Amino acid sequence: MGSLKTEKTVTGWAARDSSGILSPYSYTLRKTGPEDVVIKVLFCGVCHTDLHQTKNDLGMSKYPMVPGHEVVGEVVEVGAEVSKFEVADTVGAGVIVGCCRECAPCKADTEQYCSRKIWSYNDVYTDGKPTQGGFASAMVVDQKFLVKIPPGLAPEQAAPLLCAGLTVYSPMKHFGLMETGLSAGVLGLGGVGHMGVKFAKAMGHHVTVISSSDKKRAEAVHHLGADSYLVSSDEAGMAAAADTLDYIIDTVPAFHPLEPYLSLLKLNGKLILLGVINQPLQFLTPMVMLGRKSITGSFIGSMQETREMLEFCEAKGVTSMIEVVKMDYANEAFKRLERNDVRYRFVIDVAGSNLDP
Ligand SMILES: NC(=O)C1=CN([C@@H]2O[C@H](COP(=O)(O)OP(=O)(O)OC[C@H]3O[C@@H](n4cnc5c(N)ncnc54)[C@H](OP(=O)(O)O)[C@@H]3O)[C@@H](O)[C@H]2O)C=CC1
Ligand SMILES: O=C/C=C/c1ccc(O)c(O)c1
Numbered sequence: 001m002g003s004l005k006t007e008k009t010v011t012g013w014a015a016r017d018s019s020g021i022l023s024p025y026s027y028t029l030r031k032t033g034p035e036d037v038v039i040k041v042l043f044c045g046v047c048h049t050d051l052h053q054t055k056n057d058l059g060m061s062k063y064p065m066v067p068g069h070e071v072v073g074e075v076v077e078v079g080a081e082v083s084k085f086e087v088a089d090t091v092g093a094g095v096i097v098g099c100c101r102e103c104a105p106c107k108a109d110t111e112q113y114c115s116r117k118i119w120s121y122n123d124v125y126t127d128g129k130p131t132q133g134g135f136a137s138a139m140v141v142d143q144k145f146l147v148k149i150p151p152g153l154a155p156e157q158a159a160p161l162l163c164a165g166l167t168v169y170s171p172m173k174h175f176g177l178m179e180t181g182l183s184a185g186v187l188g189l190g191g192v193g194h195m196g197v198k199f200a201k202a203m204g205h206h207v208t209v210i211s212s213s214d215k216k217r218a219e220a221v222h223h224l225g226a227d228s229y230l231v232s233s234d235e236a237g238m239a240a241a242a243d244t245l246d247y248i249i250d251t252v253p254a255f256h257p258l259e260p261y262l263s264l265l266k267l268n269g270k271l272i273l274l275g276v277i278n279q280p281l282q283f284l285t286p287m288v289m290l291g292r293k294s295i296t297g298s299f300i301g302s303m304q305e306t307r308e309m310l311e312f313c314e315a316k317g318v319t320s321m322i323e324v325v326k327m328d329y330a331n332e333a334f335k336r337l338e339r340n341d342v343r344y345r346f347v348i349d350v351a352g353s354n355l356d357p
């Protein structure tokens with residue numbers, strides 16, 4: 001299909017200021033370029049990053065801001081040079097919608113580390129217009145930044161995989177943590193953390209959840225398949241678990257000391273920081289030296305890893321645990337996410353919502 005000559009007007013739900021409160025917002029999508037794909041948004045997951053961004057936790061937010069970067073949609077239009085997708089395909093879009101294609105990370109298929117990457121919202125596209133995310137009736141996305149959703153995955157289940165799932169899969173792959181028999185720790189059992197449990201179990205790891213409370217113990221063990229559950233304030237339990245873990249996926253989105261978790265790692269163990277935290281974290285150097293431990297971080301994953309991760313999920317039956325809601329519940333969903341009251345990801349049924357109430 002050829003390029004559209006007109007811009008499309010769409011409705012999204014946007015935050016207008018750092019209250020983060022979302023309300024309907026009308027804006028235009030760019031004309032469909034040769035490599036562009038227009039998607040009708042079906043479902044969009046709600047990530048804690050959406051909360052950080054809409055509330056300006058990082059001090060870089062621009063408004064109006066339509067959040068949402070766990071987007072599953074249906075292709076409704078393709079540009080003249082689109083070769084990978086056709087109308088009616090079910091596709092996914094994530095955190096990144098552009099990159100320079102020339103730098104070392106781009107050439108190595110690690111475009112998420114491109115210094116000129118373009119975020120799916122709260123950024124400026126190559127045409128100079130603000131990018132807006134998936135809490136909207138439609139998006140235009142360059143074909144490089146879309147993936148096909150495998151037929152074995154339900155679209156609403158697939159949405160959280162596009163950020164939360166990818167964010168744990170990528171470091172597991174990069175740091176050589178896909179072999180069976182490892183002992184994993186997952187710190188913070190939320191959207192990203194529950195995918196950490198699922199992926200680690202699918203890779204044959206012994207999984208310990210480390211949580212701030214006892215509230216999620218039964219679910220973690222019986223529904224997610226965790227092997228062990230520690231409450232971080234339980235000093236005796238934490239001491240008994242010292243030197244037992246090969247790696248910890250740390251998803252906590254707020255300041256926390258690192259020493260208690262470094263203590264849980266074995267020799268050569270890795271603490272992988274994934275949470276976005278706007279103040280410095282602390283640790284004493286002997287905590288990493290005496291045990292040759294690593295503190296590292298990871299940022300989502302590449303498009304290539306997204307495809308692999310979705311295939312992995314389809315093959316191994318890995319799914320997300322979600323609560324599907326309509327758009328008119330988005331503000332309540334954000335409030336519940338903020339008070340740690342979701343098991344484990346909200347997914348907005350965008351196509352099934354009235355966006356202009
Ligand atoms: N690196 C990357 O590429 C990505 C980073 N992120 C970031 O990861 C973080 C987690 O995202 P997400 O999983 O969606 O968030 P959630 O809110 O769904 O989960 C975070 C979990 O951390 C624990 N937690 C929350 N607040 C605190 C606190 N104040 N102190 C201690 N523990 C706390 C809770 O688990 P429990 O009840 O078990 O204690 C909570 O469920 C966010 O900062 C997000 O921005 C997200 C995606 C990609
Ligand atoms: O949810 C995905 C985005 C994660 C993220 C990581 C780092 C950072 O500075 C952000 O603003 C977002």
Ligand SMILES: [Zn+2]
Nearest residue numbers: 047049163164
């Ligand atoms: Zn996210």
Ligand SMILES: [Zn+2]
Nearest residue numbers: 100103106114
């Ligand atoms: Zn680049």
